[in-house]
Amino acid sequence: MSSILELKNLHVSVGEKEILKGIDLEIKAGETHVLMGPNGAGKSTLGHAIMNDPRYEITEGKLFFEGENITEEDTDKRAKRGIFLTFQDPVPVPGISLGSFTRSALEQGGEKHIKLWDFAKKCKEVCGLLNMDKSYIDRDLNVGFSGGEKKKAEIFQLLMLNPKLAILDETDSGLDVDAVKTVSKGVEEYQKNGGTLLIITHSTRILDNLNVDKTHILIDGKIVESGSSCLIAKINQNGFEEYCKEE
Amino acid sequence: MKEKTYIEDIDESIYDFRFKEDEEDVLGRGIGSDLIDEISKEKGDPEWMRQFRQRSLEIFHKTHMPNWGPSIESLDMDRIITYIRPKARMKNKWEDVPEDVKQTFERLGIPQAERESLSGVGAQYDSEIVYHNLRAEVEKQGVVYTDLETAMRDEKYSEMIKKHFMKLIPPTDHKFAALHGAVWSGGSFVYVPEGVKVEIPLQSYFRLNAESAGQFEHTLIIIGKNSYLHFIEGCSAPKYYAASLHAGCVELYVGENATLRYSTIENWSKNMYNLNSKRALVEKAGKIEWISGSFGSHISYLYPTSVLNGEGSSSEFTGITFSGNGQDLDTGAKVIHNAPNTTSYMNTRSISKSGGVNTFRSEVIVKPQAKGSKSSVSCASLMLDSISRSDTIPVMDIRTKDADIGHEAKIGRISDEAVFYLMTRGLSEEEAKALIVSGFCENVSKELPVEYAVEMNNLIRMEMVGSIG
Known part of the structure; x- marks a missing residue:
């Protein structure tokens, strides 16, 4: 299978502080990778650096998408290639509805003109899957959304845009049991459609129903262990303590 | 010199204005009563209007420049005089229209003939047909929609106009109101009789290109008891005048239990000093709704004012201001609660970028007799970078304890x-x-x-x- 995302010795800093200290990672098309680690290990930094968040600076190393070097590329170009990042706390944008925003994002992604009818139909399907009331579509993007609603709205966009690679940044944090199930159902759907996933999490609830190909443990800016989904069970049992001790 | 090309074909005798009175008054000293008479003659003013212009001119010379807002010192009055002269109107040259204005025309897809007209370049864009159809439609309901100059000469309306013209905004209001009174030209007159609800919005856009459309236009709207009108003025296409001053007046009279919605989007070219005055007088249970978009101009002073004169009358103001590089826009709204149980509501947005300056002034005055009145002001400003600026200056003068007043201001960066x-x-x-x-x-x-x-x-x-x- 061909490589979708490849990180080679990636070093990332915020200001003077180095957060990621040489990450090597390869994700192949259709695979699901899980990145786990304690708070402050640099998990979210990795997700955001892949999307070229201006707060982070890549000081060393390279980033490849489908074999092309995108280390210097702008965020929107990366999105247009098919990389999608969900936000832990997506920003409210007053005056723009979730629906019309999703539509303009779709148009950015190369779909020239989406028929209103087709779009509405797909919205309805996705809302059904995510137990979202259709009225969400007309609400201002993330404005007055509860934590759970925000996460659902992110998964809604994921399913609508159907990118090549989705990076889920702590999509399960702060959700109650039912909401986790719903979100997980949405991710499963994306996976079924052949999507490639990098799931960033420090808990494992969202993974219960998902096929995981690889798991990586990130401690203090370095991947200290990579393995199969068995690692998840191990973490669930023992936490990250043993890795931290090694440091 | 470019300036000379504007005036070369003008009768020399018009230049023989006298310098008179007030040594201090450098600005506008060149506007003499003979020039004003010239305008009166050209327009065929009735005698009362001729006198009104002369009186306004005197007030203009006696009144000081406003000194509390953005500086207008660099306003070139000599150039303005050139353009006040009747025969000099519509003498701009297409080549001289700034590139950014032309680009905006291009992007808005405005036909060339109309572009030239919007820029004050000779050719007149003939939109009379559209205008006629619209007018014929509303005439059936007894609505009068015409240009103010024509209406003033018509004996059916002359008394009504005389009774209302510059009574809400008297020439004594400020220097540019006085200038307006002296040199005003063009603009719309609308009269809606009692009980008539005008279904389609009347749009002055169609008439913008008439010869009379200009920088000192006067809009006078009078709507009777239980009537409704939506009037839309201006358009998003940039208006360009080499003379760089716009001092229009809008006077709105809203009858008992009537509703007037007045919408305007102004987009002045970036050399423009926009010193516009707008005011509405609202009778018992009447309502004025302002929707105001201010784009463009170099300097703006714009504060549409609602005088809530009858019990239970109300005003709603929704506004937006966008200022960019080199722009200092001083805008806002004012409400005078003059009767019991009156309500006012202001909701505004301002955006500044690339060093643009926005100042939002709101003024709410509640008179002692205006018991049970309510007012709510909400303004939000957005700055797109760290070199732009946004200020909010709220004024509240509440003379009764029995009033409910709210104010909310938010200033933020993108x-x-x-x-x-x-x-x-x-x-x-x-x-x-x-x-x-x-x-x-x-x-x-x-x-x-x-x-x-x-x-x-x-x-x-x-x-x-x-x-x-």
Whole structure:
């Protein structure tokens, strides 16, 4: 299978502080990778650096998408290639509805003109899957959304845009049991459609129903262990303590 | 010199104005009573109007320049005089119209003939047909919609006009009101009789190109008891005058239990001093709704005022101001609660970028007799970068304890995080910022008729282009 995302010795800093200290990672098309680690290990930094968040600076190393070097590329170009990042706390944008925003994002992604009818139909399907009331579509993007609603709205966009690679940044944090199930159902759907996933999490609830190909443990800016989904069970049992001790 | 080309074909004798009175009054000293008479003669003013102009001129010379807002010292009055002269009107040259104005025409897809007209270049764009159809339609209901100069000479309306003209905004109000009184030219007159509800919005857009349309236009709207009118003035296409001063007047008289919605989107060329006065007088249970979009101009002073004169009358003001590089826009709204149980509501947005300055002034005056009145002011400002500026200056003068007054102001910057978030969904930086800005302005655009809302969004997009850098 061909490589979708490849990180080679990636070093990332915020200001003077180095957060990621040489990450090597390869994700192949259709695979699901899980990145786990304690708070402050640099998990979210990795997700955001892949999307070229201006707060982070890549000081060393390279980033490849489908074999092309995108280390210097702008965020929107990366999105247009098919990389999608969900936000832990997506920003409210007053005056723009979730629906019309999703539509303009779709148009950015190369779909020239989406028929209103087709779009509405797909919205309805996705809302059904995510137990979202259709009225969400007309609400201002993330404005007055509860934590759970925000996460659902992110998964809604994921399913609508159907990118090549989705990076889920702590999509399960702060959700109650039912909401986790719903979100997980949405991710499963994306996976079924052949999507490639990098799931960033420090808990494992969202993974219960998902096929995981690889798991990586990130401690203090370095991947200290990579393995199969068995690692998840191990973490669930023992936490990250043993890795931290090694440091 | 370019200035000379504007005036070369003008009768020399007009230049023989006298320098008179007031040594201090450097600005506008060149406007003499003979010039005003010239205008009166050209327009065929009735005698009362001729006298009114002369009186206004005297007031103009005696009144000092406003000294509390953005500086207007660099206003070139000599150039303005050139353009006040009747025969000099419409003498701009297409070559001299600034490039940015031409580009905006291009992007808005405005036909060349209309572009020239909007720029004050000779050719008149003939939109009379559209205008006639519209007028014929509303005439059936007894509505009068015509240009003010024609109406003034018509004996059916002359008394009504004389009774209302510059009574809400008297020439003594400020220096530019006085100038307006002296040199006003063109503008609309609308009269809606009692009980008549005008279904289609009347749009002065169609008439903008008439010879009379100009920088000192006067709009006079009188609507009777239980009537309804939506009047739309201006358009998003930039208006360019080499003389660089706009001092128009809008006077709105809203009858008992009547509703007037007055919408305007102004987009002045960036050399313009926009010193416009707008005022509404509202009778018992009447309502004035202002929707105001201010784009363009170098300096603006604009504070539409509602005088709530009858019990239970109300005003709603929805406004947006966008200032960019080299622009200092001083805008806001004013309400005078003059009767019991009156209500006012202000909701405004201002955006500044590339060093633009926005000042928002709100003034709410509640008189002692205005018991049981309510007022709510909410203004939000968005700065797109760290070199732009935004100020809010609220004034409240409440003379009764029995009033409910609220004020809310928010000033913020466009957040990098929001821009990044939108970019992760494939929008470019410019598109992301434009989207945030049009979302921010949504409260205004949703109040506008669809085609105007679309134009306003286009304008915002255009203003945003090149703002990244």
